[in-house]
Amino acid sequence: MVILIMRKKLLIILLILPALVKAENGYDLWLRYKKISNNSLLDQYKKQITSPVVLGSSQTITIIKTELTQAFSGLTGISYKISSALEKSSAFIAGTVSTSTVISSIITKEELGRIDNEGFIIKTRPGKTIITAKTDIGVMYGIFHFLRLMQTQQSLVDLNIISTPKIKVRILNHWDNLNRTVERGYAGFSIWDWHKLPDLIDKRYVDYARANASIGINSTVLTNVNANAVVLTEPYLEKVKALADLFRPYGIKVYLTARFSAPIEIGKLKTADPVNDTVQLWWKQKVKEVYEMIPDFGGFLVKANSEGQPGPQDYKRTHADGANMLADAVAPFNGIIMWRAFVYSSASNDRFKQAYEEFKPLDGKFRKNVLVQVKNGPIDFQPREPFSPLFGAMAQTPLMMEFQLTQEYLGQGTHLVFEAPLFKEVLHADTYSKGKGSTVTKVIDGSLNDFSLNGIAGVSNIGNDINWCGHPFAQANWYALGRLCWDYNLSSEQIADEWIKQTFTNDPLFVQPVKKIMLQSREALVNYMTPLGLTHIMYNGHHYGPMPWGNTLNRPDWNPVYYHKADAAGVGFDRTAKGTNALAQYAIEVQNEFNDINKCPDEYLLWFHHAAWDHKMHSGRTLWDELCYRYNSGVDSVRAFIKQWYSLKKYIDEDRFKQIDQLLNIQLKDAIWWRNACLLYFQTFSNMPIPPQYEKPGRTLEYYQNIRILYAPGN
Numbered sequence: 067m068v069i070l071i072m073r074k075k076l077l078i079i080l081l082i083l084p085a086l087v088k089a090e091n092g093y094d095l096w097l098r099y100k101k102i103s104n105n106s107l108l109d110q111y112k113k114q115i116t117s118p119v120v121l122g123s124s125q126t127i128t129i130i131k132t133e134l135t136q137a138f139s140g141l142t143g144i145s146y147k148i149s150s151a152l153e154k155s156s157a158f159i160a161g162t163v164s165t166s167t168v169i170s171s172i173i174t175k176e177e178l179g180r181i182d183n184e185g186f187i188i189k190t191r192p193g194k195t196i197i198t199a200k201t202d203i204g205v206m207y208g209i210f211h212f213l214r215l216m217q218t219q220q221s222l223v224d225l226n227i228i229s230t231p232k233i234k235v236r237i238l239n240h241w242d243n244l245n246r247t248v249e250r251g252y253a254g255f256s257i258w259d260w261h262k263l264p265d266l267i268d269k270r271y272v273d274y275a276r277a278n279a280s281i282g283i284n285s286t287v288l289t290n291v292n293a294n295a296v297v298l299t300e301p302y303l304e305k306v307k308a309l310a311d312l313f314r315p316y317g318i319k320v321y322l323t324a325r326f327s328a329p330i331e332i333g334k335l336k337t338a339d340p341v342n343d344t345v346q347l348w349w350k351q352k353v354k355e356v357y358e359m360i361p362d363f364g365g366f367l368v369k370a371n372s373e374g375q376p377g378p379q380d381y382k383r384t385h386a387d388g389a390n391m392l393a394d395a396v397a398p399f400n401g402i403i404m405w406r407a408f409v410y411s412s413a414s415n416d417r418f419k420q421a422y423e424e425f426k427p428l429d430g431k432f433r434k435n436v437l438v439q440v441k442n443g444p445i446d447f448q449p450r451e452p453f454s455p456l457f458g459a460m461a462q463t464p465l466m467m468e469f470q471l472t473q474e475y476l477g478q479g480t481h482l483v484f485e486a487p488l489f490k491e492v493l494h495a496d497t498y499s500k501g502k503g504s505t506v507t508k509v510i511d512g513s514l515n516d517f518s519l520n521g522i523a524g525v526s527n528i529g530n531d532i533n534w535c536g537h538p539f540a541q542a543n544w545y546a547l548g549r550l551c552w553d554y555n556l557s558s559e560q561i562a563d564e565w566i567k568q569t570f571t572n573d574p575l576f577v578q579p580v581k582k583i584m585l586q587s588r589e590a591l592v593n594y595m596t597p598l599g600l601t602h603i604m605y606n607g608h609h610y611g612p613m614p615w616g617n618t619l620n621r622p623d624w625n626p627v628y629y630h631k632a633d634a635a636g637v638g639f640d641r642t643a644k645g646t647n648a649l650a651q652y653a654i655e656v657q658n659e660f661n662d663i664n665k666c667p668d669e670y671l672l673w674f675h676h677a678a679w680d681h682k683m684h685s686g687r688t689l690w691d692e693l694c695y696r697y698n699s700g701v702d703s704v705r706a707f708i709k710q711w712y713s714l715k716k717y718i719d720e721d722r723f724k725q726i727d728q729l730l731n732i733q734l735k736d737a738i739w740w741r742n743a744c745l746l747y748f749q750t751f752s753n754m755p756i757p758p759q760y761e762k763p764g765r766t767l768e769y770y771q772n773i774r775i776l777y778a779p780g781n
């Protein structure tokens with residue numbers, strides 16, 4: 067009996083304990099609005115948000131009210147109602163400057179002059195909070211900023227925030243197909259349920275818009291750059307319209323990818339030649355049709371003459387001819403064309419050089435409403451690449467940045483990799499195109515070459531997985547893109563800090579170590595995958611796992627051996643004047659940074675040099691020993707992440723804790739796989755021993771060469 071009672075008690079305890087930290091599935095992203103546990107802060111907050119009022123009457127204002135009701139109630143634990151009219155007791159007032167004299171009397175002309183139509187101003191005094199802007203969309207951004215301050219438990223005392231976005235087109239590129247598969251997608255199927263649109267509006271579309279608005283993303287390309295012309299037919303445009311209507315009050319514009327051969331495929335023309343009058347007319351009519359349905363349609367993103375996609379070169383025309391034809395069609399409606407510079411043909415002796423060779427001669431030849439969209443590096447979203455030389459070479463063309471959020475070459479859906487340090491590394495790089503300080507950032511924001519149109523794109527990592535991005539930490543890359551587009555001066559640390567606090571908890575005992583993991587994660591991945599400038603040695607096709615020996619595809623530049631060129635003498639791609647001379651595409655100062663094998667930073671050594679196995683590195687180690695060291699330190703980092711993560715169990719809900727724990731263990735298995743496969747393979751050339759302090763690969767090279775991952779996702 068006694069035992070029974072004890073058992074019962076034990077049973078009750080077991081049932082109650084897990085319920086203390088409620089299970090979460092990640093769906094709420096960074097908008098969880100959990101009750102603030104710090105009571106003195108809570109008191110301060112309550113005073114600042116007493117009797118909240120939001121002035122105005124648009125759909126955006128309704129959205130703001132819904133968000134605030136949910137947020138204030140969740141964060142304080144008291145239920146709030148947002149009023150539409152000023153009351154004597156209103157401490158919290160939000161609305162455009164024209165909505166109330168209370169607001170306009172507090173905000174100066176000079177302050178207003180410092181924001182654009184999307185910017186906002188937040189001012190607080192004891193017991194008074196003003197959030198204002200020139201437009202309702204600006205007010206919405208101000209509200210989300212304010213909620214971020216609350217969620218990250220910042221003081222609301224004496225705020226004087228004047229904020230305006232540094233980048234105009236802050237855009238996601240979905241590589242989503244109409245059949246709902248996602249190219250390089252690792253989070254399930256596409257969130258766009260084309261089959262049921264426009265009749266079924268999934269709640270996810272609303273939450274997608276909220277999430278983007280909360281981090282300042284104002285544009286989205288719904289479809290894959292490997293485009294399907296069918297999206298431009300009327301039934302699909304109806305579906306696109308439904309999404310555009312829904313996203314509009316969140317400040318989000320919709321764009322589509324344009325398949326260059328659409329006039330033939332859906333227009334029944336014989337040609338898609340951009341100088342042909344009938345073709346031009348077809349596009350003009352198509353564009354008119356789109357704008358009649360979606361008056362604020364953003365424009366088109368185009369991948370042309372790349373990886374088998376049709377384009378102007380099929381008719382012996384240039385990229386500028388193609389882009390300009392589309393630009394002329396959208397210009398009357400203020401649309402823009404984002405024309406991708408991701409091209410590489412087997413004709414060049416170095417894939418690195420291809421985009422520059424094709425686009426540099428076209429500098430200045432594009433219409434004003436064309437942005438040339440350039441991937442961050444010259445090859446293809448590798449764990450580390452030097453910045454694309456195009457950024458320093460197109461002074462007469464506005465260039466926009468393309469980053470990849472989906473981790474095609476960065477461990478895909480199973481590795482924890484925070485990409486903000488990668489983004490910032492590229493943005494900080496100095497092109498020297500107009501002397502010292504000509505950073506990629508200044509090229510992208512237009513300040514260096516005096517362009518007002520500018521943009522940053524992130525290839526989306528969103529799918530229909532319950533937590534949106536597959537890996538719980540992948541959400542941080544979506545978050546980082548939005549925050550950096552708004553303000554590229556934010557540090558990676560700041561972004562990680564905000565994201566962790568909103569996504570998990572404000573407890574510093576959790577925040578600090580997790581931040582450390584995030585900030586080290588990209589370098590760890592570089593070390594266990596492609597240290598010292600190794601490039602593109604992933605598995606063929608799906609790109610998951612190591613395959614440095616890959617040498618069977620038709621085109622040399624699709625094979626890993628092309629990129630590392632390992633032989634008995636050494637390893638690495640000689641891009642100096644003795645090699646392909648790709649370095650000549652950079653300003654002389656950049657060339658000087660990389661040209662001398664003894665001065666080239668370790669991180670980029672094998673990008674630019676074929677270095678001897680006994681080459682002396684900056685550490686004093688030989689290249690071979692350094693390679694062994696880096697691969698092992700990558701593995702050690704992941705081991706440390708796991709140990710650290712395990713110590714954090716008590717701070718978060720069990721579901722997310724376990725999921726991340728298991729994913730980290732996959733990451734460790736993969737890191738060991740990468741290290742062993744690569745070292746064993748490169749050892750066949752170096753003929754040098756793995757130094758005794760490191761673990762010896764437990765399997766043979768043949769074992770690793772025989773691993774087949776047939777059905778990796780996203781391929």
Ligand code: GCV
Nearest residue numbers: 241249250291292369408446
């Ligand atoms: C959308 C890489 C990817 C392709 C992608 C291409 C691109 O090659 O592997 O899946 O295609 O880049 O950016 O166009």
